[in-house]
Amino acid sequence: MLILVLSSCKKEGEYHSVSDKVEAEGKPYHGKLTSDELLAGTELIEITEGEHTFLIPEREGQIKSFACIECHIKPLSNMKGLNEKKAHWDIQLNHANGEIMNCITCHNADDMNSLNTLTGKNININLSHKVCAQCHSSQFEDWKGGAHGKKVAGWAPPRASMTCVNCHNPHDPSFDTRWPVQFNTQKAIEREEGLDH
Amino acid sequence: MSESKKRYSLDLGLNKNEVTSGSCGCGKSQGSCNSHKEEELSPDEFYEAAINASIGEERHRDGFEQVFDVKMDRRTAFKKLTASLLIGAGAISSCTSVVKDADSKEKAQIDWEEQFKGNYKLMTDEEKEGTINRLMRSYELRTGNNISMTAENAEDDVLFGYAFNISKCQGYMNCVSACVEENNQDRNSEMQYIRIHEMKDGKGLKFDEADDNYYHEVPAKDHFYMGTQCFHCDNPPCVEVCPVQATWKEKDGLVVIDYDWCVGCRYCMAACPYDGRRFNWGKPEVPEAEVNKNQHYLGNRLRKKGVMEKCTFCVQRSRKGKNPACVEACPTGARIFGNLLDPKSTIRWVLENKKVFRLKEDLGTDPKFWYFMD
Numbered sequence: 001m002l003i004l005v006l007s008s009c010k011k012e013g014e015y016h017s018v019s020d021k022v023e024a025e026g027k028p029y030h031g032k033l034t035s036d037e038l039l040a041g042t043e044l045i046e047i048t049e050g051e052h053t054f055l056i057p058e059r060e061g062q063i064k065s066f067a068c069i070e071c072h073i074k075p076l077s078n079m080k081g082l083n084e085k086k087a088h089w090d091i092q093l094n095h096a097n098g099e100i101m102n103c104i105t106c107h108n109a110d111d112m113n114s115l116n117t118l119t120g121k122n123i124n125i126n127l128s129h130k131v132c133a134q135c136h137s138s139q140f141e142d143w144k145g146g147a148h149g150k151k152v153a154g155w156a157p158p159r160a161s162m163t164c165v166n167c168h169n170p171h172d173p174s175f176d177t178r179w180p181v182q183f184n185t186q187k188a189i190e191r192e193e194g195l196d197h
Numbered sequence: 198m199s200e201s202k203k204r205y206s207l208d209l210g211l212n213k214n215e216v217t218s219g220s221c222g223c224g225k226s227q228g229s230c231n232s233h234k235e236e237e238l239s240p241d242e243f244y245e246a247a248i249n250a251s252i253g254e255e256r257h258r259d260g261f262e263q264v265f266d267v268k269m270d271r272r273t274a275f276k277k278l279t280a281s282l283l284i285g286a287g288a289i290s291s292c293t294s295v296v297k298d299a300d301s302k303e304k305a306q307i308d309w310e311e312q313f314k315g316n317y318k319l320m321t322d323e324e325k326e327g328t329i330n331r332l333m334r335s336y337e338l339r340t341g342n343n344i345s346m347t348a349e350n351a352e353d354d355v356l357f358g359y360a361f362n363i364s365k366c367q368g369y370m371n372c373v374s375a376c377v378e379e380n381n382q383d384r385n386s387e388m389q390y391i392r393i394h395e396m397k398d399g400k401g402l403k404f405d406e407a408d409d410n411y412y413h414e415v416p417a418k419d420h421f422y423m424g425t426q427c428f429h430c431d432n433p434p435c436v437e438v439c440p441v442q443a444t445w446k447e448k449d450g451l452v453v454i455d456y457d458w459c460v461g462c463r464y465c466m467a468a469c470p471y472d473g474r475r476f477n478w479g480k481p482e483v484p485e486a487e488v489n490k491n492q493h494y495l496g497n498r499l500r501k502k503g504v505m506e507k508c509t510f511c512v513q514r515s516r517k518g519k520n521p522a523c524v525e526a527c528p529t530g531a532r533i534f535g536n537l538l539d540p541k542s543t544i545r546w547v548l549e550n551k552k553v554f555r556l557k558e559d560l561g562t563d564p565k566f567w568y569f570m571d
Contacts, residue, residue: 018431018450018563022356022537022545029539031352033518142571146543147362147551148530155535156518159543167530175529180370182377183412186387191410 029157038153039160045126052144055160057152059126066125072112076104094172106131106170132164304338307331317455317494318445322350329494336499344490346498349516351449357510357565358450358537360547361424364571365531368393368415368422375526376426379511380497381489383481390475390508391426391523402556424531426523427452427473427508428556428564435465435474444505450537450565451512453495454505461503470557471564474507510534537565 015021043058060066071087072079095101108116108123115123115131123130133140142148143161150167152160164170238246314320314328325348336344373391382388394407398419407423416422433452436444443458444465466474480502492498493513500506511521515534519525524532535544547553551569 018356018537018565021431025354025356026538026540026545027354028541029354029536031354033352033355033516035518038519138571142551145546145550146533147360147547147569148365148571150527150530151520151524151543153520154518155515155520155542155544157539157541159541161543162530167528175367177367177414177416178369180368180393180412180415182370182373182389184387184389184410187410 031156033156035152035154035156035158035160039158042152042160044152044160047127047129049129049144055152055158056129056163057160057166059128059163059165060124063125066113068112076107076109076112091171094174095170128170129164132170300338304335307335307338311335311457314457316442316458318442322348325494332494332498340485342485342488342490344488344492344498346492346494347513347516348494349512351447351451352516353448354536354538355449356537357429357515358535358544358548358567359429359510359565360533360544360551360553360567360569362531362533362571363421363423363568365529366393366422366424366527367529367531368395368411368417368420369528371526371528372424372523372532375522376508378487379489379514379522380509381481381483381492381499382475382506383477383479383500384484384487385482386477386479388475388477388481388506390473391424392472394423394425395420396423423568424523425471425473425556426566427469427510428471428562428566429508429510431563431565432561434468434470434560434562438464438468440464447495449516451495451510451515452507453509453512454507455495456498456500456504456506459504461505463505465505470560470562474505477502477504477506 015024039055043061044055045058046053046055065071093101093103104116105118106115108114108120111122113125115125115128117123117131118134129140129143139148143164146159146161149164150162152162168174311328311331315324317325317328320328329346329348333344333346336342370393373389373393376382376391377384377389380390382390392409394404394409395411395415395417396402396407398421400406402423411417429446429450429452431446431450433446436446436452439445440462441458441460443460444452444454446452461476463476466476477500481500483499488499489497491513493509493516496509496512511519511523515521520534521532524534533544533547535542537544537548539545547569548567553567553569555564555567
């Protein structure tokens with residue numbers, strides 16, 4: 001149910017409120033507008049989570065140094081302590097803290113091309129949202145429904161949503177503080193002169 | 198403006214070398230620029246100069262001329278008017294001495310037809326096609342550049358709705374600048390449709406105490422951010438007060454304005470309880486290089502002085518299936534847009550599963566813009 005609206009009764013339209021209208025006229029959209037054209041050129045995969053089925057961007061093809069096993073030929077345990085060249089020097093893990101998380105909380109140490117769950121189940125990189133969802137369950141619920149996150153292109157079907165790692169850097173997921181991109185000098189002048197309301 | 202001829206004498210374009218601009222070479226219309234005239238002014242000339250200095254170009258240029266930035270004085274206007282009258286009457290089909298060339302003949306013809314077109318709301322699809330074709334051709338004739346203007350009607354089974362997550366907005370204002378660029382808003386007055394209000398935690402929604410023009414690192418400690426813009430009310434008070442029906446609600450729920458029908462009375466601005474409407478106090482200007490050339494008649498086409506404008510949920514985008522520019526630009530995903538009539542849309546999921554509210558519900562305006570929290 002939408003929120004109850006106590007709108008005025010002086011209404012020329014046929015419905016008492018927009019929620020009545022939505023309820024009465026709501027039906028799956030079969031119009032000619034689609035996002036197909038806007039989505040062309042984006043590699044997408046279809047996922048089903050609970051009752052929601054939608055598209056998310058493919059991930060493996062977007063990672064520059066994929067496949068990981070091109071370097072990681074041995075499991076991670078065999079590479080520990082070796083005096084080899086350090087890699088991934090640019091990755092600083094800033095996600096929870098060191099007591100809770102390290103690389104292999106998400107990355108599968110035995111199959112470097114994949115991620116893993118907390119219980120060690122293999123997860124394809126393309127489905128990384130399953131890894132995030134283990135802890136961030138409320139965000140996951142909102143994302144599935146469409147309240148968290150962004151669409152890949154337009155509003156029109158088919159639904160294609162960005163996945164977690166399209167907006168959040170998994171190694172440093174929170175957003176930084178920064179300066180606003182906009183400052184209205186005219187408004188500032190008006191305020192200075194006491195002309196604003 | 199101090200030529201010896203009477204101002205209202207008709208000149209049918211025989212003096213081809215005459216400078217047709219109403220202002221002098223420097224581009225200003227005020228008297229101060231003509232340094233070529235050093236001798237003392239006669240009373241008549243003084244009178245003329247005084248009027249120019251006070252009301253300037255508004256004396257010569259109505260809104261229609263302003264929008265196309267034509268430098269045209271009364272004489273030129275009369276010339277063109279006469280020319281198009283003659284064309285209309287079919288009196289001079291072969292006479293080329295009346296107008297300078299085919300282009301200005303065409304320009305005059307377009308101006309004439311645009312001047313007397315009807316309200317967009319009442320136009321048939323052919324008439325809509327006619328006016329956008331004229332506007333596109335006119336822009337081409339006047340600037341040498343092409344724009345693409347469309348007049349898509351509302352789709353069936355579509356009712357646009359919007360949701361704003363106040364827990365997600367961080368106050369970066371990427372939406373504001375994307376909106377200005379997309380919608381060709383006046384750069385001089387820095388017109389903005391969207392306002393982001395910085396509100397203090399624990400104080401409630403106090404718009405009078407909120408700052409909508411902050412400039413410091415965001416998000417600021419102990420503050421949250423709330424955006425307002427046109428809410429596209431389903432029962433829009435702005436529409437009811439318009440004395441000329443220049444603003445109305447479309448079938449897909451968008452509240453739109455015919456900029457060519459608006460008389461600039463600003464009743465709608467006073468009627469809107471959300472400060473959603475903006476007025477062009479001066480001639481809106483957008484540098485040619487920054488003009489968004491993908492336009493819709495009811496959306497981001499170039500406006501003129503003295504008319505209202507506001508957010509249209511980017512009608513030029515949304516009727517093509519795209520998201521409005523603010524939704525696309527938001528880096529935090531605080532803005533959700535979609536079709537309220539589609540039960541499978543994400544906007545419907547938000548309305549049905551999140552704790553949503555609207556501003557000033559008690560007014561009965563029925564906005565199609567909801568707020569929610571994580």
